[in-house]
Amino acid sequence: MISIWFFIGISLAVNGALILAAGIYQLVNPPVNPGVVLFHLHANVWWGAVLLVFGLIYCFKFAPKRQS
């Protein structure tokens, strides 16, 4: 059976990739009105990266082939 942690890895990795991509897009094309406080910290870049890394680690560690 596929481990629950693998599903969590997929979720974190996909969400992390999407958030990171959105953050990089805003980094390259800064909006005139960011609409959020502390925009200069670019939280979606580093938080997206953190989620992506954790997600990939979970996907790799709990991949169905490795588990079997």
Place this chain on the structure above:
Amino acid sequence: MTPLLATLVPTRLVHLAPVDVVIVVFYFALVLSIGWYLKGRANTGEDFFMAGREMTAWVAGLSFLSANLGALELMGWAGSAYQYGILATHWYWIGAIPAMLFLALVMMPFYYISKTHSVPGYLKLRFGEPSRALSAVSFAFMTVLMSGVNMFAMAKVMQIVLGWDINFSIWVSSLTVAIYVMLGGLRSAIFNEVLQFFLIWAGALLIPILGLYEAGGWTNLKLQIAQRASEQYVHLWSGLGSFTANPMGIHWTGIVFGLGSIISMGYWTTDFLVVQRILAAKDIRSAEMAPIIGAGFKMMVPFIVILPGLLGLAVLPMKLVPESVAKVTGGYSYNDVLPLMLARYCGPGLLGLGVTALIAGFMSGMAGNVSAFTTVWTYDIYRPFINSKGSDHHYVNMGRWTTIIGVLISVGTAYLVMQFASIMDYVQALFSFFIAPLFGTVVLGMLWRRATGPGGFWGLLCGTLSSVSMWTWVKLDPSALRYVALSPHAKGLAQDMYQALWSFIVCVVVTVVVSLATKPMPDSELTGLVYGLTEVPSVGDVPLYQKPLFWAAVITVVFIVLNIIFW
């Protein structure tokens, strides 16, 4: 614009970008995929209703916590933190940690050894059929109604925060939960709850991190709160010496004896919604470790719930007001603080994750309600009272159908609440009537061998009726609150605390008196059910760091230290 997109037009607090919508849609696709994948592993009663009793301590523990971590709880307690300050943390610390540890070390061995499918099932073994019938019918009825109330409240939140149509929110979320629980049973519910646990943290954790950065750290935050509200907003215990010295209007006796000793014990140790997750553990060590793991994470939840509420006091430019005032003035209410903080810090992508966390919180709570209802209906009502001769396959099918029917009743309740808003208050109050007396009955059953069947039944019934009577008394004559909660200054939350305490005492006194007046049960019928007549199995020859007792001690020390730090 298509009708579907028309329902997604944001009108109020936050505006979703396309990437946010993709994240929300991906979440729905993933939970349905998990349900679909697990459908082949829910063919027997043990698989469907008890997840095969093969969950590890971590999976059972996170699921145990996640079933309680609903979106309304997240938003409601963040709003309470804005309104009452750090006092709201009591519901996460003294209002949860001691009860979780008590469940792990004292009660779980009896639940686990008896191999019961449910809490009403334990009452059947210990006190007989009448006690089971009373608790099963009340639990099933209230669970499905509560699920509907929460469904409506969440749909309302989605309408306010995102501008989503209420019908769209109700049907999409409820059908998703119905499908994945019907397909994979409790295992599917547990898997999704663990996933939801991670999403809630991933989506909510940034708010306190960025909020503390903006406020200039904890010390500066306390100064700002003292200037804008009161210094008492950042103290857990120092203002509880009198009813008037703290924003909540509560005394420490209510917190310690009402919340910490009765309400939390009742909820965390006898509410089948959460206990069912632990019963699915693979062995006694996992069953004991699961609530302890849950307690460890529960202690951290104030970081993503209470702290955003406190930060809102310091950094939000507008003043939040009670819901009733917000409706009249068009301003923001206390309950809007979490979405407001989300919108303040989270740009495209992060906003989608935050909204997904709220939806995930709601769905994990609903899946918990539905799976618990399904088990209690099938094993504690349908099988003993309607059809006791069905095959295992028959009961699994009954479970699947009950899942759908339970969700439909919840949807019906949601629409009923939409028409008659006052029903919500009544249903929430009704649920609280059963918790404290049930704890009294179960804990006496486990710890006192002299308790008899009639004693258990009458204690449970009288305790519940006393709770209903006190609530009705205060409803008809609000000045009666001074007697129920011991002070004319007491507020609503204080009433809950003392009402629970008195109904627990009534339950215990009646159980003891009736038990002493009736014939004792023979020891042979109590083996495996009562302390002193049960050989509690060892957790095995494991190193110290794997022993539940060791981790319970660690959690206790951290719990005490945290209370002293924020005294």
